[in-house]
Amino acid sequence: MPTAxxxxxxxxxxxxxxxxxxxxxxxERTAGPDRWGCEAGPVEGWDRSIEVEELEEGLHRVTQRxxxxxxxxxxxxxxxxxxxRELRRLPLRKAPPWWAPTEAxxxxxxxxxxxxxILSMASGYLGTLLxxxxxxxxxxxxxxxxxxGVALAVSRVDLVLAFSAVALADRLGRRRVLAAAVLVSVxxxxxxxxxxxxxxxxxxxxxARGLTAAMNLVIGVxxxxxxxxxxxxxxxxxLALINALGAGLCVLTLPAADLGLRSWRLSYVVPLLFLxxxxxxxxxxxxxxxxxxxHAGGTRRTGSAGAGGTGAxxxxxxxxxxxxxLGMLAAGGxxxxxxxxxxxxxxxxxxxDERGFSALRITxxxxxxxxxxxxxxxxGGRLAERGRRAVGAVGLVVGTILVVLAYLAVGWPLxxxxxxxxxxxxxxxxxxxxxxxxxFPTVVxxxxxxxxxxxxxxGAVTGLLAAGVLSTRLGGLGPALAVLSxxxxxxxxxxxALYPETASRELEDLNPEDR
Numbered sequence: 206m207p208t209a210x211x212x213x214x215x216x217x218x219x220x221x222x223x224x225x226x227x228x229x230x231x232x233e234r235t236a237g238p239d240r241w242g243c244e245a246g247p248v249e250g251w252d253r254s255i256e257v258e259e260l261e262e263g264l265h266r267v268t269q270r271x272x273x274x275x276x277x278x279x280x281x282x283x284x285x286x287x288x289x290r291e292l293r294r295l296p297l298r299k300a301p302p303w304w305a306p307t308e309a310x311x312x313x314x315x316x317x318x319x320x321x322x323i324l325s326m327a328s329g330y331l332g333t334l335l336x337x338x339x340x341x342x343x344x345x346x347x348x349x350x351x352x353x354g355v356a357l358a359v360s361r362v363d364l365v366l367a368f369s370a371v372a373l374a375d376r377l378g379r380r381r382v383l384a385a386a387v388l389v390s391v392x393x394x395x396x397x398x399x400x401x402x403x404x405x406x407x408x409x410x411x412x413a414r415g416l417t418a419a420m421n422l423v424i425g426v427x428x429x430x431x432x433x434x435x436x437x438x439x440x441x442x443x444l445a446l447i448n449a450l451g452a453g454l455c456v457l458t459l460p461a462a463d464l465g466l467r468s469w470r471l472s473y474v475v476p477l478l479f480l481x482x483x484x485x486x487x488x489x490x491x492x493x494x495x496x497x498x499x500h501a502g503g504t505r506r507t508g509s510a511g512a513g514g515t516g517a518x519x520x521x522x523x524x525x526x527x528x529x530x531l532g533m534l535a536a537g538g539x540x541x542x543x544x545x546x547x548x549x550x551x552x553x554x555x556x557x558d559e560r561g562f563s564a565l566r567i568t569x570x571x572x573x574x575x576x577x578x579x580x581x582x583x584x585g586g587r588l589a590e591r592g593r594r595a596v597g598a599v600g601l602v603v604g605t606i607l608v609v610l611a612y613l614a615v616g617w618p619l620x621x622x623x624x625x626x627x628x629x630x631x632x633x634x635x636x637x638x639x640x641x642x643x644x645f646p647t648v649v650x651x652x653x654x655x656x657x658x659x660x661x662x663x664g665a666v667t668g669l670l671a672a673g674v675l676s677t678r679l680g681g682l683g684p685a686l687a688v689l690s691x692x693x694x695x696x697x698x699x700x701x702a703l704y705p706e707t708a709s710r711e712l713e714d715l716n717p718e719d720r
Contacts, residue, residue, distance in 0.1 A: 206250055206274040207285075209292035213267055220265050223255055223296040230288060230301060232309040247315030249274040269295050276312050278319045278489055279482075303583070307590050308435035313491055317431045318440055321424050322447040323486035324383055327479060328424070329451025331390050331417040334472060335360060335397075335410045336550040337455055340557050341462040341469035341564070346403040350554055354673035357550055360407050361669075363415030364662040370419030371426075371655035375648060378496055379427040383420060384487035390416040391476045391483070398473035418662075421448070422641075422654045429642030430495040430650070434711045435590055437643065442586025442635035446579055456571045463564040495712070499647040499719070524653060530644045531653055533703055535660035537637070540699070541601075542664030543692035547672035547685070548608055555612065555682045560619070574623035578631035585632030589639070592708050594700050597636040601697040604630030605690050612683035637700070643707045646716040664692070 215223070226233035231246025233253065243251035251273045258266040271292045275281040284304075291302050301307060310318065336357070343353045374382040393413035400406040428440045455472065462469040524531060556562040556570060581600070588596045607626035614622050645653040668689055675685035705715075713719045 206272050207289065208270055208272045209289050210271075211267075211269040211293045211295040213295040214260065215265055215267055215295065216263055217265075219296055220257065220267060222299075223267055223269065225296075227253070227297045228299075228301075228309065229297060230291065230305050230309060245311040246309050247276050247312060249276045249312075267295060276315060278316055279323055279486065280319050303587070306432070306436035306439040307587075308433040310432060310436060313494065314431045314433070314436075316489065317491055317493075318428060318443065320486040320490035321428055321444060323483055324387055324420060324490070325424050325444045325448045326451035326454075327387055327391075327476070327483045328417050328420040329448035329453075330455045330479075331394055331413060331451075331476060332421065332448075333452040333455050334394060335406075335414065337459060337553060338462070338469045338472055339550075340554045342403060342406055343554075345466050345469070346406075348403050350551075350558060351673045351677060352403075353554060354547075354551065354669050356403055356407050358666045358669045360411055360414055361662045361666045363411045363418060364659050366412055366415030367418040367422070367658055367662075368652075368655035370416060371422045371651040371658070374419075374423045374426070374651040378492050379423050379430075379651075380487070380490050380492045383423055383427070383490065386416040386420045386423070387483050387487060388480075389413075390420070391480055394473055394476050396473075398470040418658060419655075422658055423651060425638060426642045426650050426654060427490075427493050429639060429712070430493040430647070435709050437639050438586045438589035438593070438635045438708070441638045442582045442589075445582050445631070445634045445638070449575065449578065449582070453572060453575065456568050456575075459568045460565045495647050495719070524649055524656070527645060527649070527653065531656060533699070534640055534644065534657045537640075537696050537699055537704075538657045538661035539664035539667075540692040540696040542661040543668035543671070544605065544608075544686065544689045545668075545693070546665035547668045547682075547689065548612070550669065551672060551682055559681055560615070570620065570623070574620065574627050577624050578627035581628035581631030582634055586635035588632070589636040590708055592706060593636045593639070594704050594706055597633050597704070598697040598700045600629050600631075600633035600636065601693045601700070604633065605693045609683070609687045609690050612681075612686050640704065640707065643710075643712060643715055644705070646719045647712075668692070 213219075224239065226235060226241055231248060231251055232244045233241040233251075234244040236242040236252075239257070240252070240254045251271075253269065253271040255270075256268045258268075260266055273288075273292070275284060275288060277284060287302065287304060291298070301309070339353050339357060343349065343356075348356065370382055370386055390413045393409055393416075397406055397409045397413070400409055424444060425441065428444060429437050432440045454475075458472040458475055459469075461471045552571075553567055556567050562570065585596055585600065604626055607622055607629060611619055611622035611626050641654040641657050642650060671689060672682065672685045675688055676682045679685055679688075707715060
């Protein structure tokens with residue numbers, strides 16, 4: 206196993222700090238004099254010890270040795286150097302590094318997050334594919350902006366399949382539904398490469414998008430159930446970054462659309478290439494411990510759930526008793542989607558038709574304005590561990606204003622505003638995405654998030670149809686989005702007025718019926 210060594214001459218105060226159990230990447234326990242093992246952490250083995258050589262009065266030469274083995278499937282290579290660098294500090298920093306969760310994950314939680322990241326990357330690609338290619342498909346099939354907006358709106362009927370899948374996750378388990386969803390979604394996505402018309406393309410992508418949407422919901426639920434209370438926003442931010450990476454990979458395939466009228470179809474074949482990786486991730490993904498613990502209670506837990514309003518006498522989960530939270534989050538999802546979806550899904554059409562961008566230039570623009578959004582996701586995740594509501598509200602207001610200004614701009618201001626809008630908008634993701642998994646008990650967590658997703662899809666359809674009509678009447682997508690911006694601005698008010706503060710609270714404290 207790797208060993209990190211740190212040697213330093215320190216005073217009494219620093220020596221005392223070096224002799225404390227560390228709560229950083231791992232949470233240590235005392236294993237002997239000047240020796241510590243791992244109580245919880247993403248490692249297979251962990252042994253830290255220090256040797257002290259007394260020097261002149263008040264000074265000591267300290268040699269710290271840490272032997273460890275990271276247990277991070279698929280990502281251990283990425284954190285090898287940062288971890289070694291962190292362990293060569295003497296004393297170790299009191300706070301975890303910026304790239305680590307604020308509370309150490311145990312091995313199963315770390316394995317879960319790693320596997321979910323691979324699945325999230327796949328869902329990022331699959332979920333953005335139709336949006337990124339609709340303008341090129343529309344050109345081949347002779348369908349204009351309004352028709353493309355209608356096609357995207359029609360594709361939102363996938364919410365029926367998405368809801369069914371997440372409801373099954375409450376019965377069959379998170380892992381089984383994720384494994385089936387990713388395989389079927391890839392198959393239907395690849396079928397899109399063979400379609401001869403826009404209606405058939407949409408027909409092939411409805412099941413693919415529905416299962417991809419279900420994946421996103423179940424991934425969020427699974428992560429929230431596995432990670433510690435102080436790391437839920439961090440996990441949401443990591444999964445959002447990886448999801449964006451998958452979407453970015455999709456964008457990288459767009460220059461192929463310039464090769465010919467039909468070459469956009471190549472992007473639909475790419476998911477077959479990463480199928481072996483996602484199958485491996487699905488096999489390594491452990492089931493949620495909260496799901497296993499709840500269902501291990503059998504009839505007793507089902508009956509108590511029914512008495513508490515989340516179950517029925519036949520054992521099927523019900524949402525009765527959670528209407529207030531459900532209505533609040535459903536309204537929030539609707540308001541956000543009326544603006545976010547047309548702004549995101551019609552971006553390529555806007556750049557191509559209103560700003561004259563080629564496929565290559567669209568790719569460059571998307572990567573240059575989207576990549577810095579990672580700053581917002583990371584910062585938002587850190588800040589959201591202290592408080593969700595303020596981060597969410599500020600990100601909504603500032604991000605919405607910047608997005609509208611970007612769609613009204615021409616030339617370099619378009620690029621600059623796009624970068625700023627991406628950063629502020631991305632900060633809302635870890636702050637607000639965790640509310641769905643946090644505010645409902647285990648037995649209905651998937652189903653509740655499915656209902657919220659339906660409300661979001663209705664908002665998306667409303668926004669897309671409204672954007673198509675308004676852009677025609679007002680002379681462009683920018684003025685249309687200015688009108689639709691009322692949605693997220695109202696959501697910011699809703700967040701501050703009604704959303705509860707959930708930072709650092711255990712799921713069982715938020716949902717007493719899970720105790």
